[in-house]
Amino acid sequence: MVKATMTFPSDFRWGTATAAYQVEGSNTNSDWWLWEQAEGHILENQKSGLASNWWENAEADLDAAAAMGTNAHRLSLEWSRIEPQPSVFDNKALDRYRQILQAMRDRGIEPMVTLHHFSNPIWLTEKGDFNTRLVVDYFQRFTAKVVDTLGDLIPKWVTINEPMVYIIMRYLNGRFPEPQQKGWGAAFKATRNLLRCHAAAYQTIKERYPQAEVGIAKNMTILEPKADRFLNRWWARRASWIYNEAWWEMLVDGRFHRPFGRGIVDGLADSFDFIGINYYTRVYLKFPPRGRLWEEEWGPDAVVSDGNYGEVYPAGLFQVIKSVLKYDKPIYITENGLPDVEDRLRPSFLITHLREIWRAISFCFPVMGYYHWSLVDNFEWDRGWTQRFGLIELNPETQERKLRESGRLYGEICRSGSVSSDMTVQYAPELIDTIFPGKTPDLPRNKA
Numbered sequence: 019m020v021k022a023t024m025t026f027p028s029d030f031r032w033g034t035a036t037a038a039y040q041v042e043g044s045n046t047n048s049d050w051w052l053w054e055q056a057e058g059h060i061l062e063n064q065k066s067g068l069a070s071n072w073w074e075n076a077e078a079d080l081d082a083a084a085a086m087g088t089n090a091h092r093l094s095l096e097w098s099r100i101e102p103q104p105s106v107f108d109n110k111a112l113d114r115y116r117q118i119l120q121a122m123r124d125r126g127i128e129p130m131v132t133l134h135h136f137s138n139p140i141w142l143t144e145k146g147d148f149n150t151r152l153v154v155d156y157f158q159r160f161t162a163k164v165v166d167t168l169g170d171l172i173p174k175w176v177t178i179n180e181p182m183v184y185i186i187m188r189y190l191n192g193r194f195p196e197p198q199q200k201g202w203g204a205a206f207k208a209t210r211n212l213l214r215c216h217a218a219a220y221q222t223i224k225e226r227y228p229q230a231e232v233g234i235a236k237n238m239t240i241l242e243p244k245a246d247r248f249l250n251r252w253w254a255r256r257a258s259w260i261y262n263e264a265w266w267e268m269l270v271d272g273r274f275h276r277p278f279g280r281g282i283v284d285g286l287a288d289s290f291d292f293i294g295i296n297y298y299t300r301v302y303l304k305f306p307p308r309g310r311l312w313e314e315e316w317g318p319d320a321v322v323s324d325g326n327y328g329e330v331y332p333a334g335l336f337q338v339i340k341s342v343l344k345y346d347k348p349i350y351i352t353e354n355g356l357p358d359v360e361d362r363l364r365p366s367f368l369i370t371h372l373r374e375i376w377r378a379i380s381f382c383f384p385v386m387g388y389y390h391w392s393l394v395d396n397f398e399w400d401r402g403w404t405q406r407f408g409l410i411e412l413n414p415e416t417q418e419r420k421l422r423e424s425g426r427l428y429g430e431i432c433r434s435g436s437v438s439s440d441m442t443v444q445y446a447p448e449l450i451d452t453i454f455p456g457k458t459p460d461l462p463r464n465k466a
């Protein structure tokens with residue numbers, strides 16, 4: 019019987035991703051914790067509370083990840099837990115992270131660790147956060163401590179998560195905890211300091227563990243002109259360069275590019291061993307951008323995920339992979355997912371996005387792994403619990419969990435290292451004619 023199968027390389031990393039603040043719970047020393055307490059900052063004034071309770075029991079979800087057959091997980095370390103006061107390190111917190119990392123390794127799950135994922139110690143915000151040059155020393159000191167205590171367990175590192183998202187949400191549109199200075203000047207300054215922090219962290223890790231793979235996780239979004247007009251096309255190209263490409267160019271050249279600034283940064287040139295891509299969606303731009311950088315609008319046929327989060331646009335994943343080939347580095351899809359509380363779209367989302375990766379690999383593009391966002395429902399920043407990204411469904415009040423159908427599907431994919439026509443028939447039958455259009459005798463549609 020003919021079965022169609024997209025088979026992935028045997029050493030492919032099948033992963034999931036989470037971030038400390040979103041899953042651990044009770045991160046009371048973080049700027050996010052303070053921000054959450056004031057009315058109007060989080061949708062429906064929701065609170066992270068125990069989040070997904072990872073501080074107490076990450077192991078429960080790691081068991082589920084192992085049962086699914088994943089062999090990799092991306093998690094972050096909470097700076098505000100490890101260094102609750104300047105230069106005061108919490109050894110108990112470091113011990114707990116050691117336990118979690120060891121638990122991953124015991125289950126055959128390779129850790130990829132992020133050092134900065136949107137959350138800061140409160141003391142850092144008080145000292146001027148990424149608007150002060152001092153942050154570079156602070157971040158280097160934090161990194162050195164982490165590398166010295168946990169580095170033996172961590173083969174892959176992400177220094178900074180989604181720097182452009184962080185800059186826009188925090189310094190420009192006010193959806194993230196308020197910094198001391200806001201606006202374009204503050205945004206550019208913070209970008210320069212984030213780049214300096216990345217360079218310092220990269221060098222610190224590599225000095226101690228030269229074999230470690232270190233990179234950033236960059237949100238890459240397809241930006242298209244809203245209507246086919248000259249200025250919209252120009253703005254979409256320009257904004258795409260600034261949003262998607264500038265960081266890679268600055269990491270390659272070791273210097274700031276306009277509009278972020280000018281000047282060379284010590285240790286920045288060629289300071290990445292892999293490209294981390296967080297891919298979610300496509301958005302449309304028109305010029306002039308009134309108030310917002312882009313319009314969150316979609317075409318008439320667009321499939322849009324919960325809470326108007328974004329258009330489901332799998333072809334964009336292939337496009338962004340292609341766009342970074344010129345840097346000639348291994349590529350990891352460090353995040354990809356969607357909010358979908360009913361699990362209405364996630365099974366087909368998984369199949370269509372993995373098909374784009376398989377297509378890329380078939381062209382010998384060096385995509386080495388995929389980390390689905392997310393393993394378990396978690397606290398979605400200013401959207402709180404209203405957006406659910408998990409392969410595992412979570413009731414944050416009771417902490418009960420249930421594997422979603424998409425989790426079952428992802429498990430079959432990870433365990434077999436492939437996406438097959440059988441899986442498609444079972445989990446997303448509506449896709450069969452587009453994904454596997456050939457006639458395969460054992461598929462239901464071909465039976466008389």
Ligand code: IFM
Binds near residue numbers: 180296399
């Ligand atoms: O939850 C976030 C994550 O923290 C960063 N990337 C996007 C995810 C979904 O919005």
